[in-house]
Amino acid sequence: MPQTNVDIITLAVFLILFAFFVFLGFYGASWRKGDLSKLYEWGLAGRRLGVFLVWFLMGADLYTAYTFIAVPAALFGVGSLYFFAVPYVAWTFAIAMLTMPRLWTVSRNKGYITAADFVKDRFNSRYLALAVALIGIVAELPYIALQIVGMKAVLTMLIVGLGINGSITLINEISLIIAFVILAAFTYTSGLRGATLTGVFKDALIWFTVIVSIIAIPIAIGGFHVAFSSIPSTKAAIYETLPPKLIMGYFSLALGSAIALYLYPHAINGSLSSVSKKQLKLSTSLLPIYGIGLVFLALFGILIYGIPSALSAIKDLSPIIGKSAAADLVVPAVIAYTMPNWFIGIALVGVFIGGLVPAAIMAIAISNLFVRNIIGEFKPLSMKGESTLAKWMSAVFKFAALGFVFAVPGYAITLQLLGGIIVTQAMPPIFLGLYTHKLEKWSLLAGMIVGVSSGVGLYYHYGSVFMPTPIGSIYIALVALALNLIITGLGTAIAYVSGWKPTSRVKDEEILKSM
Template sequence: MKDGVNGVALGVFIFFFLAVTVIGFMAARWRRAENEASLDEWGLGGRSFGTWVTWFLLGGDLYTAYTFVAVPAAIYAAGAAGFFAVPYTILVYPLIFTFLPRLWSVSHKHGYVTTSDFVRGRFGSKGLSLAVAVTGILATMPYIALQLVGIQAVLDVMGVGGGENTNWFVKDLPLLIAFAVLAAYTYSSGLRAPALIAFVKDGLIYLVIAVAIIYIPIKLGGFDDIFAKAGEAFSQKNPATGAPRGALAPGEAGQWGYATLALGSALALFMYPHSITATLSSRSRDVIRRNTTILPLYSLMLGLLALLGFMAIAAGVKVQNGQLAIPQLFENMFPDWFAGVAFAAIGIGALVPAAIMSIAAANLFTRNIYKDFLKPDATPAQETKVSKMVSLLVKVGALVFVLTMDKTVAINFQLLGGIWILQTFPALVGGLFTRWFHRWALLTGWAVGMLYGTLAAYGVASPTQAHFGGSSKEIPGIGEIGYIGLTAFVLNVVVTVVLTFVLNAVKAPAGIDETSPADYTADAGDPGVKVELPLARPEPASSPDTSPSTN
C-alpha cells in the first residue's frame, strides 16, 4: 500500500466526479416536461426512456459499486463460491421476460408508480400494499448504505479517508461532500440524473475491466500463474476454523448452497423497488423485452470482474477488510492516472444506484404510506414534494448507518434485505398472472416468510459474529445447506396456497380488482390502444359490501 495521498489518482477521480455532478444538474432540463409536478416526471423520468437509456439505467442500477467491490472480494476471500452472482444474473433475464412487460403495461395504464400501487389495485388491500412497501424500504436502506461503503473504500485506498487518530469530521469529509452532491442533484433532477450519469458510469466500468483483464494478467505472468497462486492460497488453512480458506471450484458440500443462493437471488433481484423504478421509466413494453435480451452483456462483464479476486491473490494484495482488495489491486498494478479512472468508475458506480434506490424508497413512502394512510387527498404536486424530501431522508439514514456502524453490519442487513424482498414475489408476480390468490393468504404467507427468514438468519454465526453471520443454513427436513431466503419463500408459497383454498371456500371478501385482462398486454405504441396516465392513482368505485379492506 502506498503511503500518503495518491495525488494523481485523486485528481483524476475529482475530475470525473465534477463531470458527473454537472451532468446530474443538467439532467433537470433533459426531456423536460411542461408539467413537472408529478411522480411520473420526477420519479420515473416521464416514462419516456428508450432502449439504450433504459439499458444503461438498468445496468447502472443493478451492477453497483458494491458489485464492483464485493463480487471479486468474495472470490478473494472464499474462492469460486463468490461466482454465484454470475449464474443468478443469467437466470434472471429469461424470468423477467415473462412478467416485466405485463407489469409495465398495467402500470402504464393505471398510473402505478410502485409495485405496492399494483398490489393495492390488483387485490384491493391497503394492508398487503403496506407490507410490500415497508419490505421494499427496509430492503433498500442497507443497499444504499453499501454504495457509500464502496465510495469510502476508494477514498481510503487513495489516502483521503484519514487514519484512526484523525478527527472524525476530517476523516469523513470527502464522503460527506460526495453525499451532499448526490442528494442535491437527485432532489433537483429526479430519475433523469442517474439515467444520464449511467452512460458515464457504465462506459468507465467497461473500459476499466477491459484494460484490467488484459493488462494485469500480463504483469502477473498470465492466467496459469494467477490460478496456480490462487489455488495455493486457498489450500491453506483458515486459522479461525481450521478448514481450507476456499477453493477454485465449489466442493460437493457447497453445491446445494451455491445453487439455491443463485436461484433465490435471481427471483429476488427484480423485486427490489429500484429495479422496478428503472423498468417503469421505459416508454413501451417492447423496450423491456429488448432489454431482457441485451442486459446479459453485463453478466459477461461480471464474470470478468469476478476474476479480479484471483488476480488480487496472485498480486499479493494483503488487506484486513476484503472490500479494499480490488481498489488496492488497482492502485498497486495500474499507473496512478489510470488508477484514478478505475476509482472514478467505482465511485460513480455508487452514485447511480444510490440515487435510483433513494427515489424508489421515497416513491414507496409517498404513494403507499403518505397517500394511502396520511393524506388520501394529496395532490400530484404534494406527492412530488414529499417524495423529494423523503429521498433526502433516506440518504441521510444511509449515511448515518455507514458513519456510525461497523461495515459488516451494513453487509449483513443487505443480506437480510435479500431474504425479505423475496417474500414479496407471490403478491407481485403471482398477481400479474392470476387473481386466484386471496389477499389475506398473501399477507399471511408474507408474514410467515419474513418471520422465518429473519429468525433463521439471526441464528447463523460466523467466526467474527454470533448472529447474522450469513444467509445460508441447513434446510429443515433435507439436511443440505441452502439459501435461507429460498426456504422462507417456499414456506410463504405453501401458506399462501393453503390459506387461499380455505378463504375461497368460506367466501372471505376478496377485495376489488381495478384492473382488467386487457391492461396486462396494452402497449403505448399499439394502434388503437388508449393509454391513460393519471397524475394520481384512481380510486376504485366502492359498494357497501365490497369496499377495499385495510387488511
C-alpha cells in the first residue's frame, strides 16, 4: 500500500485539537449557565441562541459525515446520481423558511420542546404525537449510525497511515467503543450547550480544511481536468453525464431528501433553540453557504482519480474491509496522500468531530422525544426526571444506532436515505399541520402507518432505496408519502361526510403571531 503523509506530527495535531474539542464539550455545561435539570435547558440550550450560534449549530447539525464521507463515497462508487445532494440542500432551506419560523413561534408561546408536542395539541391526539415521536426516533438511528461510519473511516485512515500493524476490523471496533464513550459523556454532561460550542469549533476546522484543500490539491495534481482525464474510459460516462434512465431517480432523491431534512428531530431541535423568530429566519437564510462547501467535498469523489497513490490505497483496502467501506475513505485518503502532515491532522480531526457533534445533537433530539412524547404520555415526569432520563437515553440511543451500521449494507449514504424514507411520513401532521388543522387525526395516523410500513417494505423488497416504475426509478420515500397522503385525504373526506368537524387546541393565529 502506498505510503501516506501521515506521521507522528499528524497524530500529535489530531490529539491536541481533539483534546481541545473535549474541553469545549464539557465546558458547555458552564457556558451561559442554566438549570440543566430542566429539559428545555439541557435539550434546547434554554432557547437562547442567537443568529450566528444557531447558524453554526445548524451547520453542525447538517454538515455531518453525510457531507464529508457519504456523498463523496457514493459519487466515487456509483457516479453522478449522488450529486443530487447539491440541489437537495438548496431546496431544503426554502422548506425550512416556510415551516421552522411557524413552528418556533407556536413552540415558544406554548412551551413545546418537540414537534410531537405541537402535533398533540394541533390535532388533539396523544396517539398521533406518539406516532410522530416513534417515527422521529427510528429515522434518526440510521443517521446517527452514519456518523459512526464517518468516524470509523477517519480513524482507519489515521491508523493505516501510521503503519500500525494489526487487524483493521479490530481497530474499527475499538474506534466505535471510543466514539460511544465520548458521545455518552459529552451529551450527558452539557447537552445542547456543549454541542453548540463544539459545533463552532468543528465548523471552523471544516471550513479551513475545505477552502485550503479545494485550492491546494487541484494545483498539486495539475487541475481538475487531470482527475477527469484519469477516469477509466469504462467509467467515464457515470461521472460526466447523468444517464436518462437515472433522471427521475436523481430528481426524486433531491425532492424526497429536501422534504425529509427538516422533519428530522435534530433539525427541528436546532431550530427551536433560537432566541427569536427573526434571528431564526436570518440564520436559516445564511445556511445555503454550507451548500458551497458540499459541492467541493462531493468533487473529492472525482479528485481522487488524479491521485494514483490514494486510489491505489482504496483498491488495496477493498478486499480487507469491503468495497463500500473502502469508498468511505475517499476524503481522508485524498487529503492524506497530498497534504502536509500537520494539515492532515487538522483535516482528520475536523472530519472526525464532524461526526461526533451531529451524533450528539441527534441523540439529544430523540431523547427529548422519548421522555416528552413516549414516556411522558403514560407516566408524567417532573422537570428533573425528564432531564435525567433524557441524558441516560441519549447514551442508550447511540448504542441502538450501532445496529444500523451492520444491518444496512452498501454505501454509507444508504443509512441516511433509509432514515429519509421513514421520517418523510411525518410530513402531513407536522408541515401540513403548521398550515391547517382540518385533517382528521385517525386518518393522519393511518396514513403514517401505511407510509412507514410500505416504505420499509419496499426498501427490503427491492434491496434499494429506489422503486422501479415505467417512468424511471423513484426514491421510495416519495412513493410511501404519496400513499400516506392518499390515505390521509380519503380518511379526512370520509370523516367530513360523516359529520366530523375539526377542533384544535392550537389556533392558526397562535402560529402566525410573533413573540
